[in-house]
Amino acid sequence: MTGEYNLVAVMGPTASGKTAFAALLADRIDGEIISADSRQVYRRMNLGTGKDYADYRVEGKDIPVHLIDIADPGYKYSVFEYQRDFFRAFHSITERGKVPVLCGGSGMYIEAATRHYRMEEVPKNEALRNELESKDPDALKEILSTLKKLHNTTDIDTRERVLRAIEIENHKLSHSPDQNDIPLINPLYIGILYERSAERQRITERLEKRLNEGMIDEVKQLLQSGVSPESLEYYGLEYRYITMFLQGRMDFNAMKAGLNTAIHQFSKRQRTWFRKMERAGCTIHWIEGEFPDGVKLQKVLQILKSS
DSSP: OOTTOSEEEEEOSTTSOHHHHHHHHHHHTTEEEEEOOSSTTBTTOOTTTTOOGGGGEETTEEOOEESSSOBOTTOOOOHHHHHHHHHHHHHHHHHTTOEEEEEESOHHHHHHHHSOOOOOOOOOOHHHHHHHTTOOHHHHHHHHHHHSOOOOGGGGSSHHHHHHHHHHHHHHHTOOOOOTTSOOOOEEEEEEEOOHHHHHHHHHHHHHHHHHTTHHHHHHHHHHTTOOHHHHHHTOHHHHHHHHHHTTSSOHHHHHHHHHHHHHHHHHHHHHHHHHHHHTTOOEEEEETTSOHHHHHHHHHHHHHHO
16 A cells, blocks of 8 residues: 555644644555654643644544553653654554554654664763752753754753753763664655745634633643643643743733744744755655645555555
């Protein structure tokens, strides 16, 4: 069915409609979806992560999806854990004769799944953290910049994130992971991309819709259930801004405007990540988001047929 490919990866910036399309594709090629979204792994974090279970339903049939709702809010699920869980899901799907369809916008997760390198579990380094405890945020960012190029600004938007990033890079210096036990993934990369103005409109309209559907109440319930404000802010975007609003640190209009801007900036970073993948040798077949899903489907099927 998929020729030289053993996985189809459907990617795109936020609000590109990639999940519903991936479900349509999976239904056509007898596939199952593996999510590549770094926040949809968490239970009870639905509106804030854009998790819409209806997207996985095609003509009344639920398409199997893996790696959503697998961790509790407050937990910090790592890329190492994602790669481990992805390989398990990939083997399970292929052993049953189905086609894995990876779907998401988290570039690091997509690369961990498809680029044939092994992520490692990096334990907390208390000695290193104690050494860095007195450093101010600018000093920590400077230390991190000596260890890696700061392509991903989410590495430095909280003190905990920059500490963790330093910890991971420091670990890499003294460890060389074994590549031999990684399954060979031959992915077909499909990208869904809207024209910029249409993308901006879709992002803004989706934010409005999610706020009307109760996204603030979702965050409030997470806080009431015992998830700490610091944990929610760690997840970024919707959870950070709404937590600040609920704590009285900004009013509703400032929260909404700031969040809208932050999501647009996030979308730009996703585009940048995908361009980086292309520069590294990944061929991404881009399909215009404005096309009806049926047209998108025929284009992907044609690529698969010719492979």
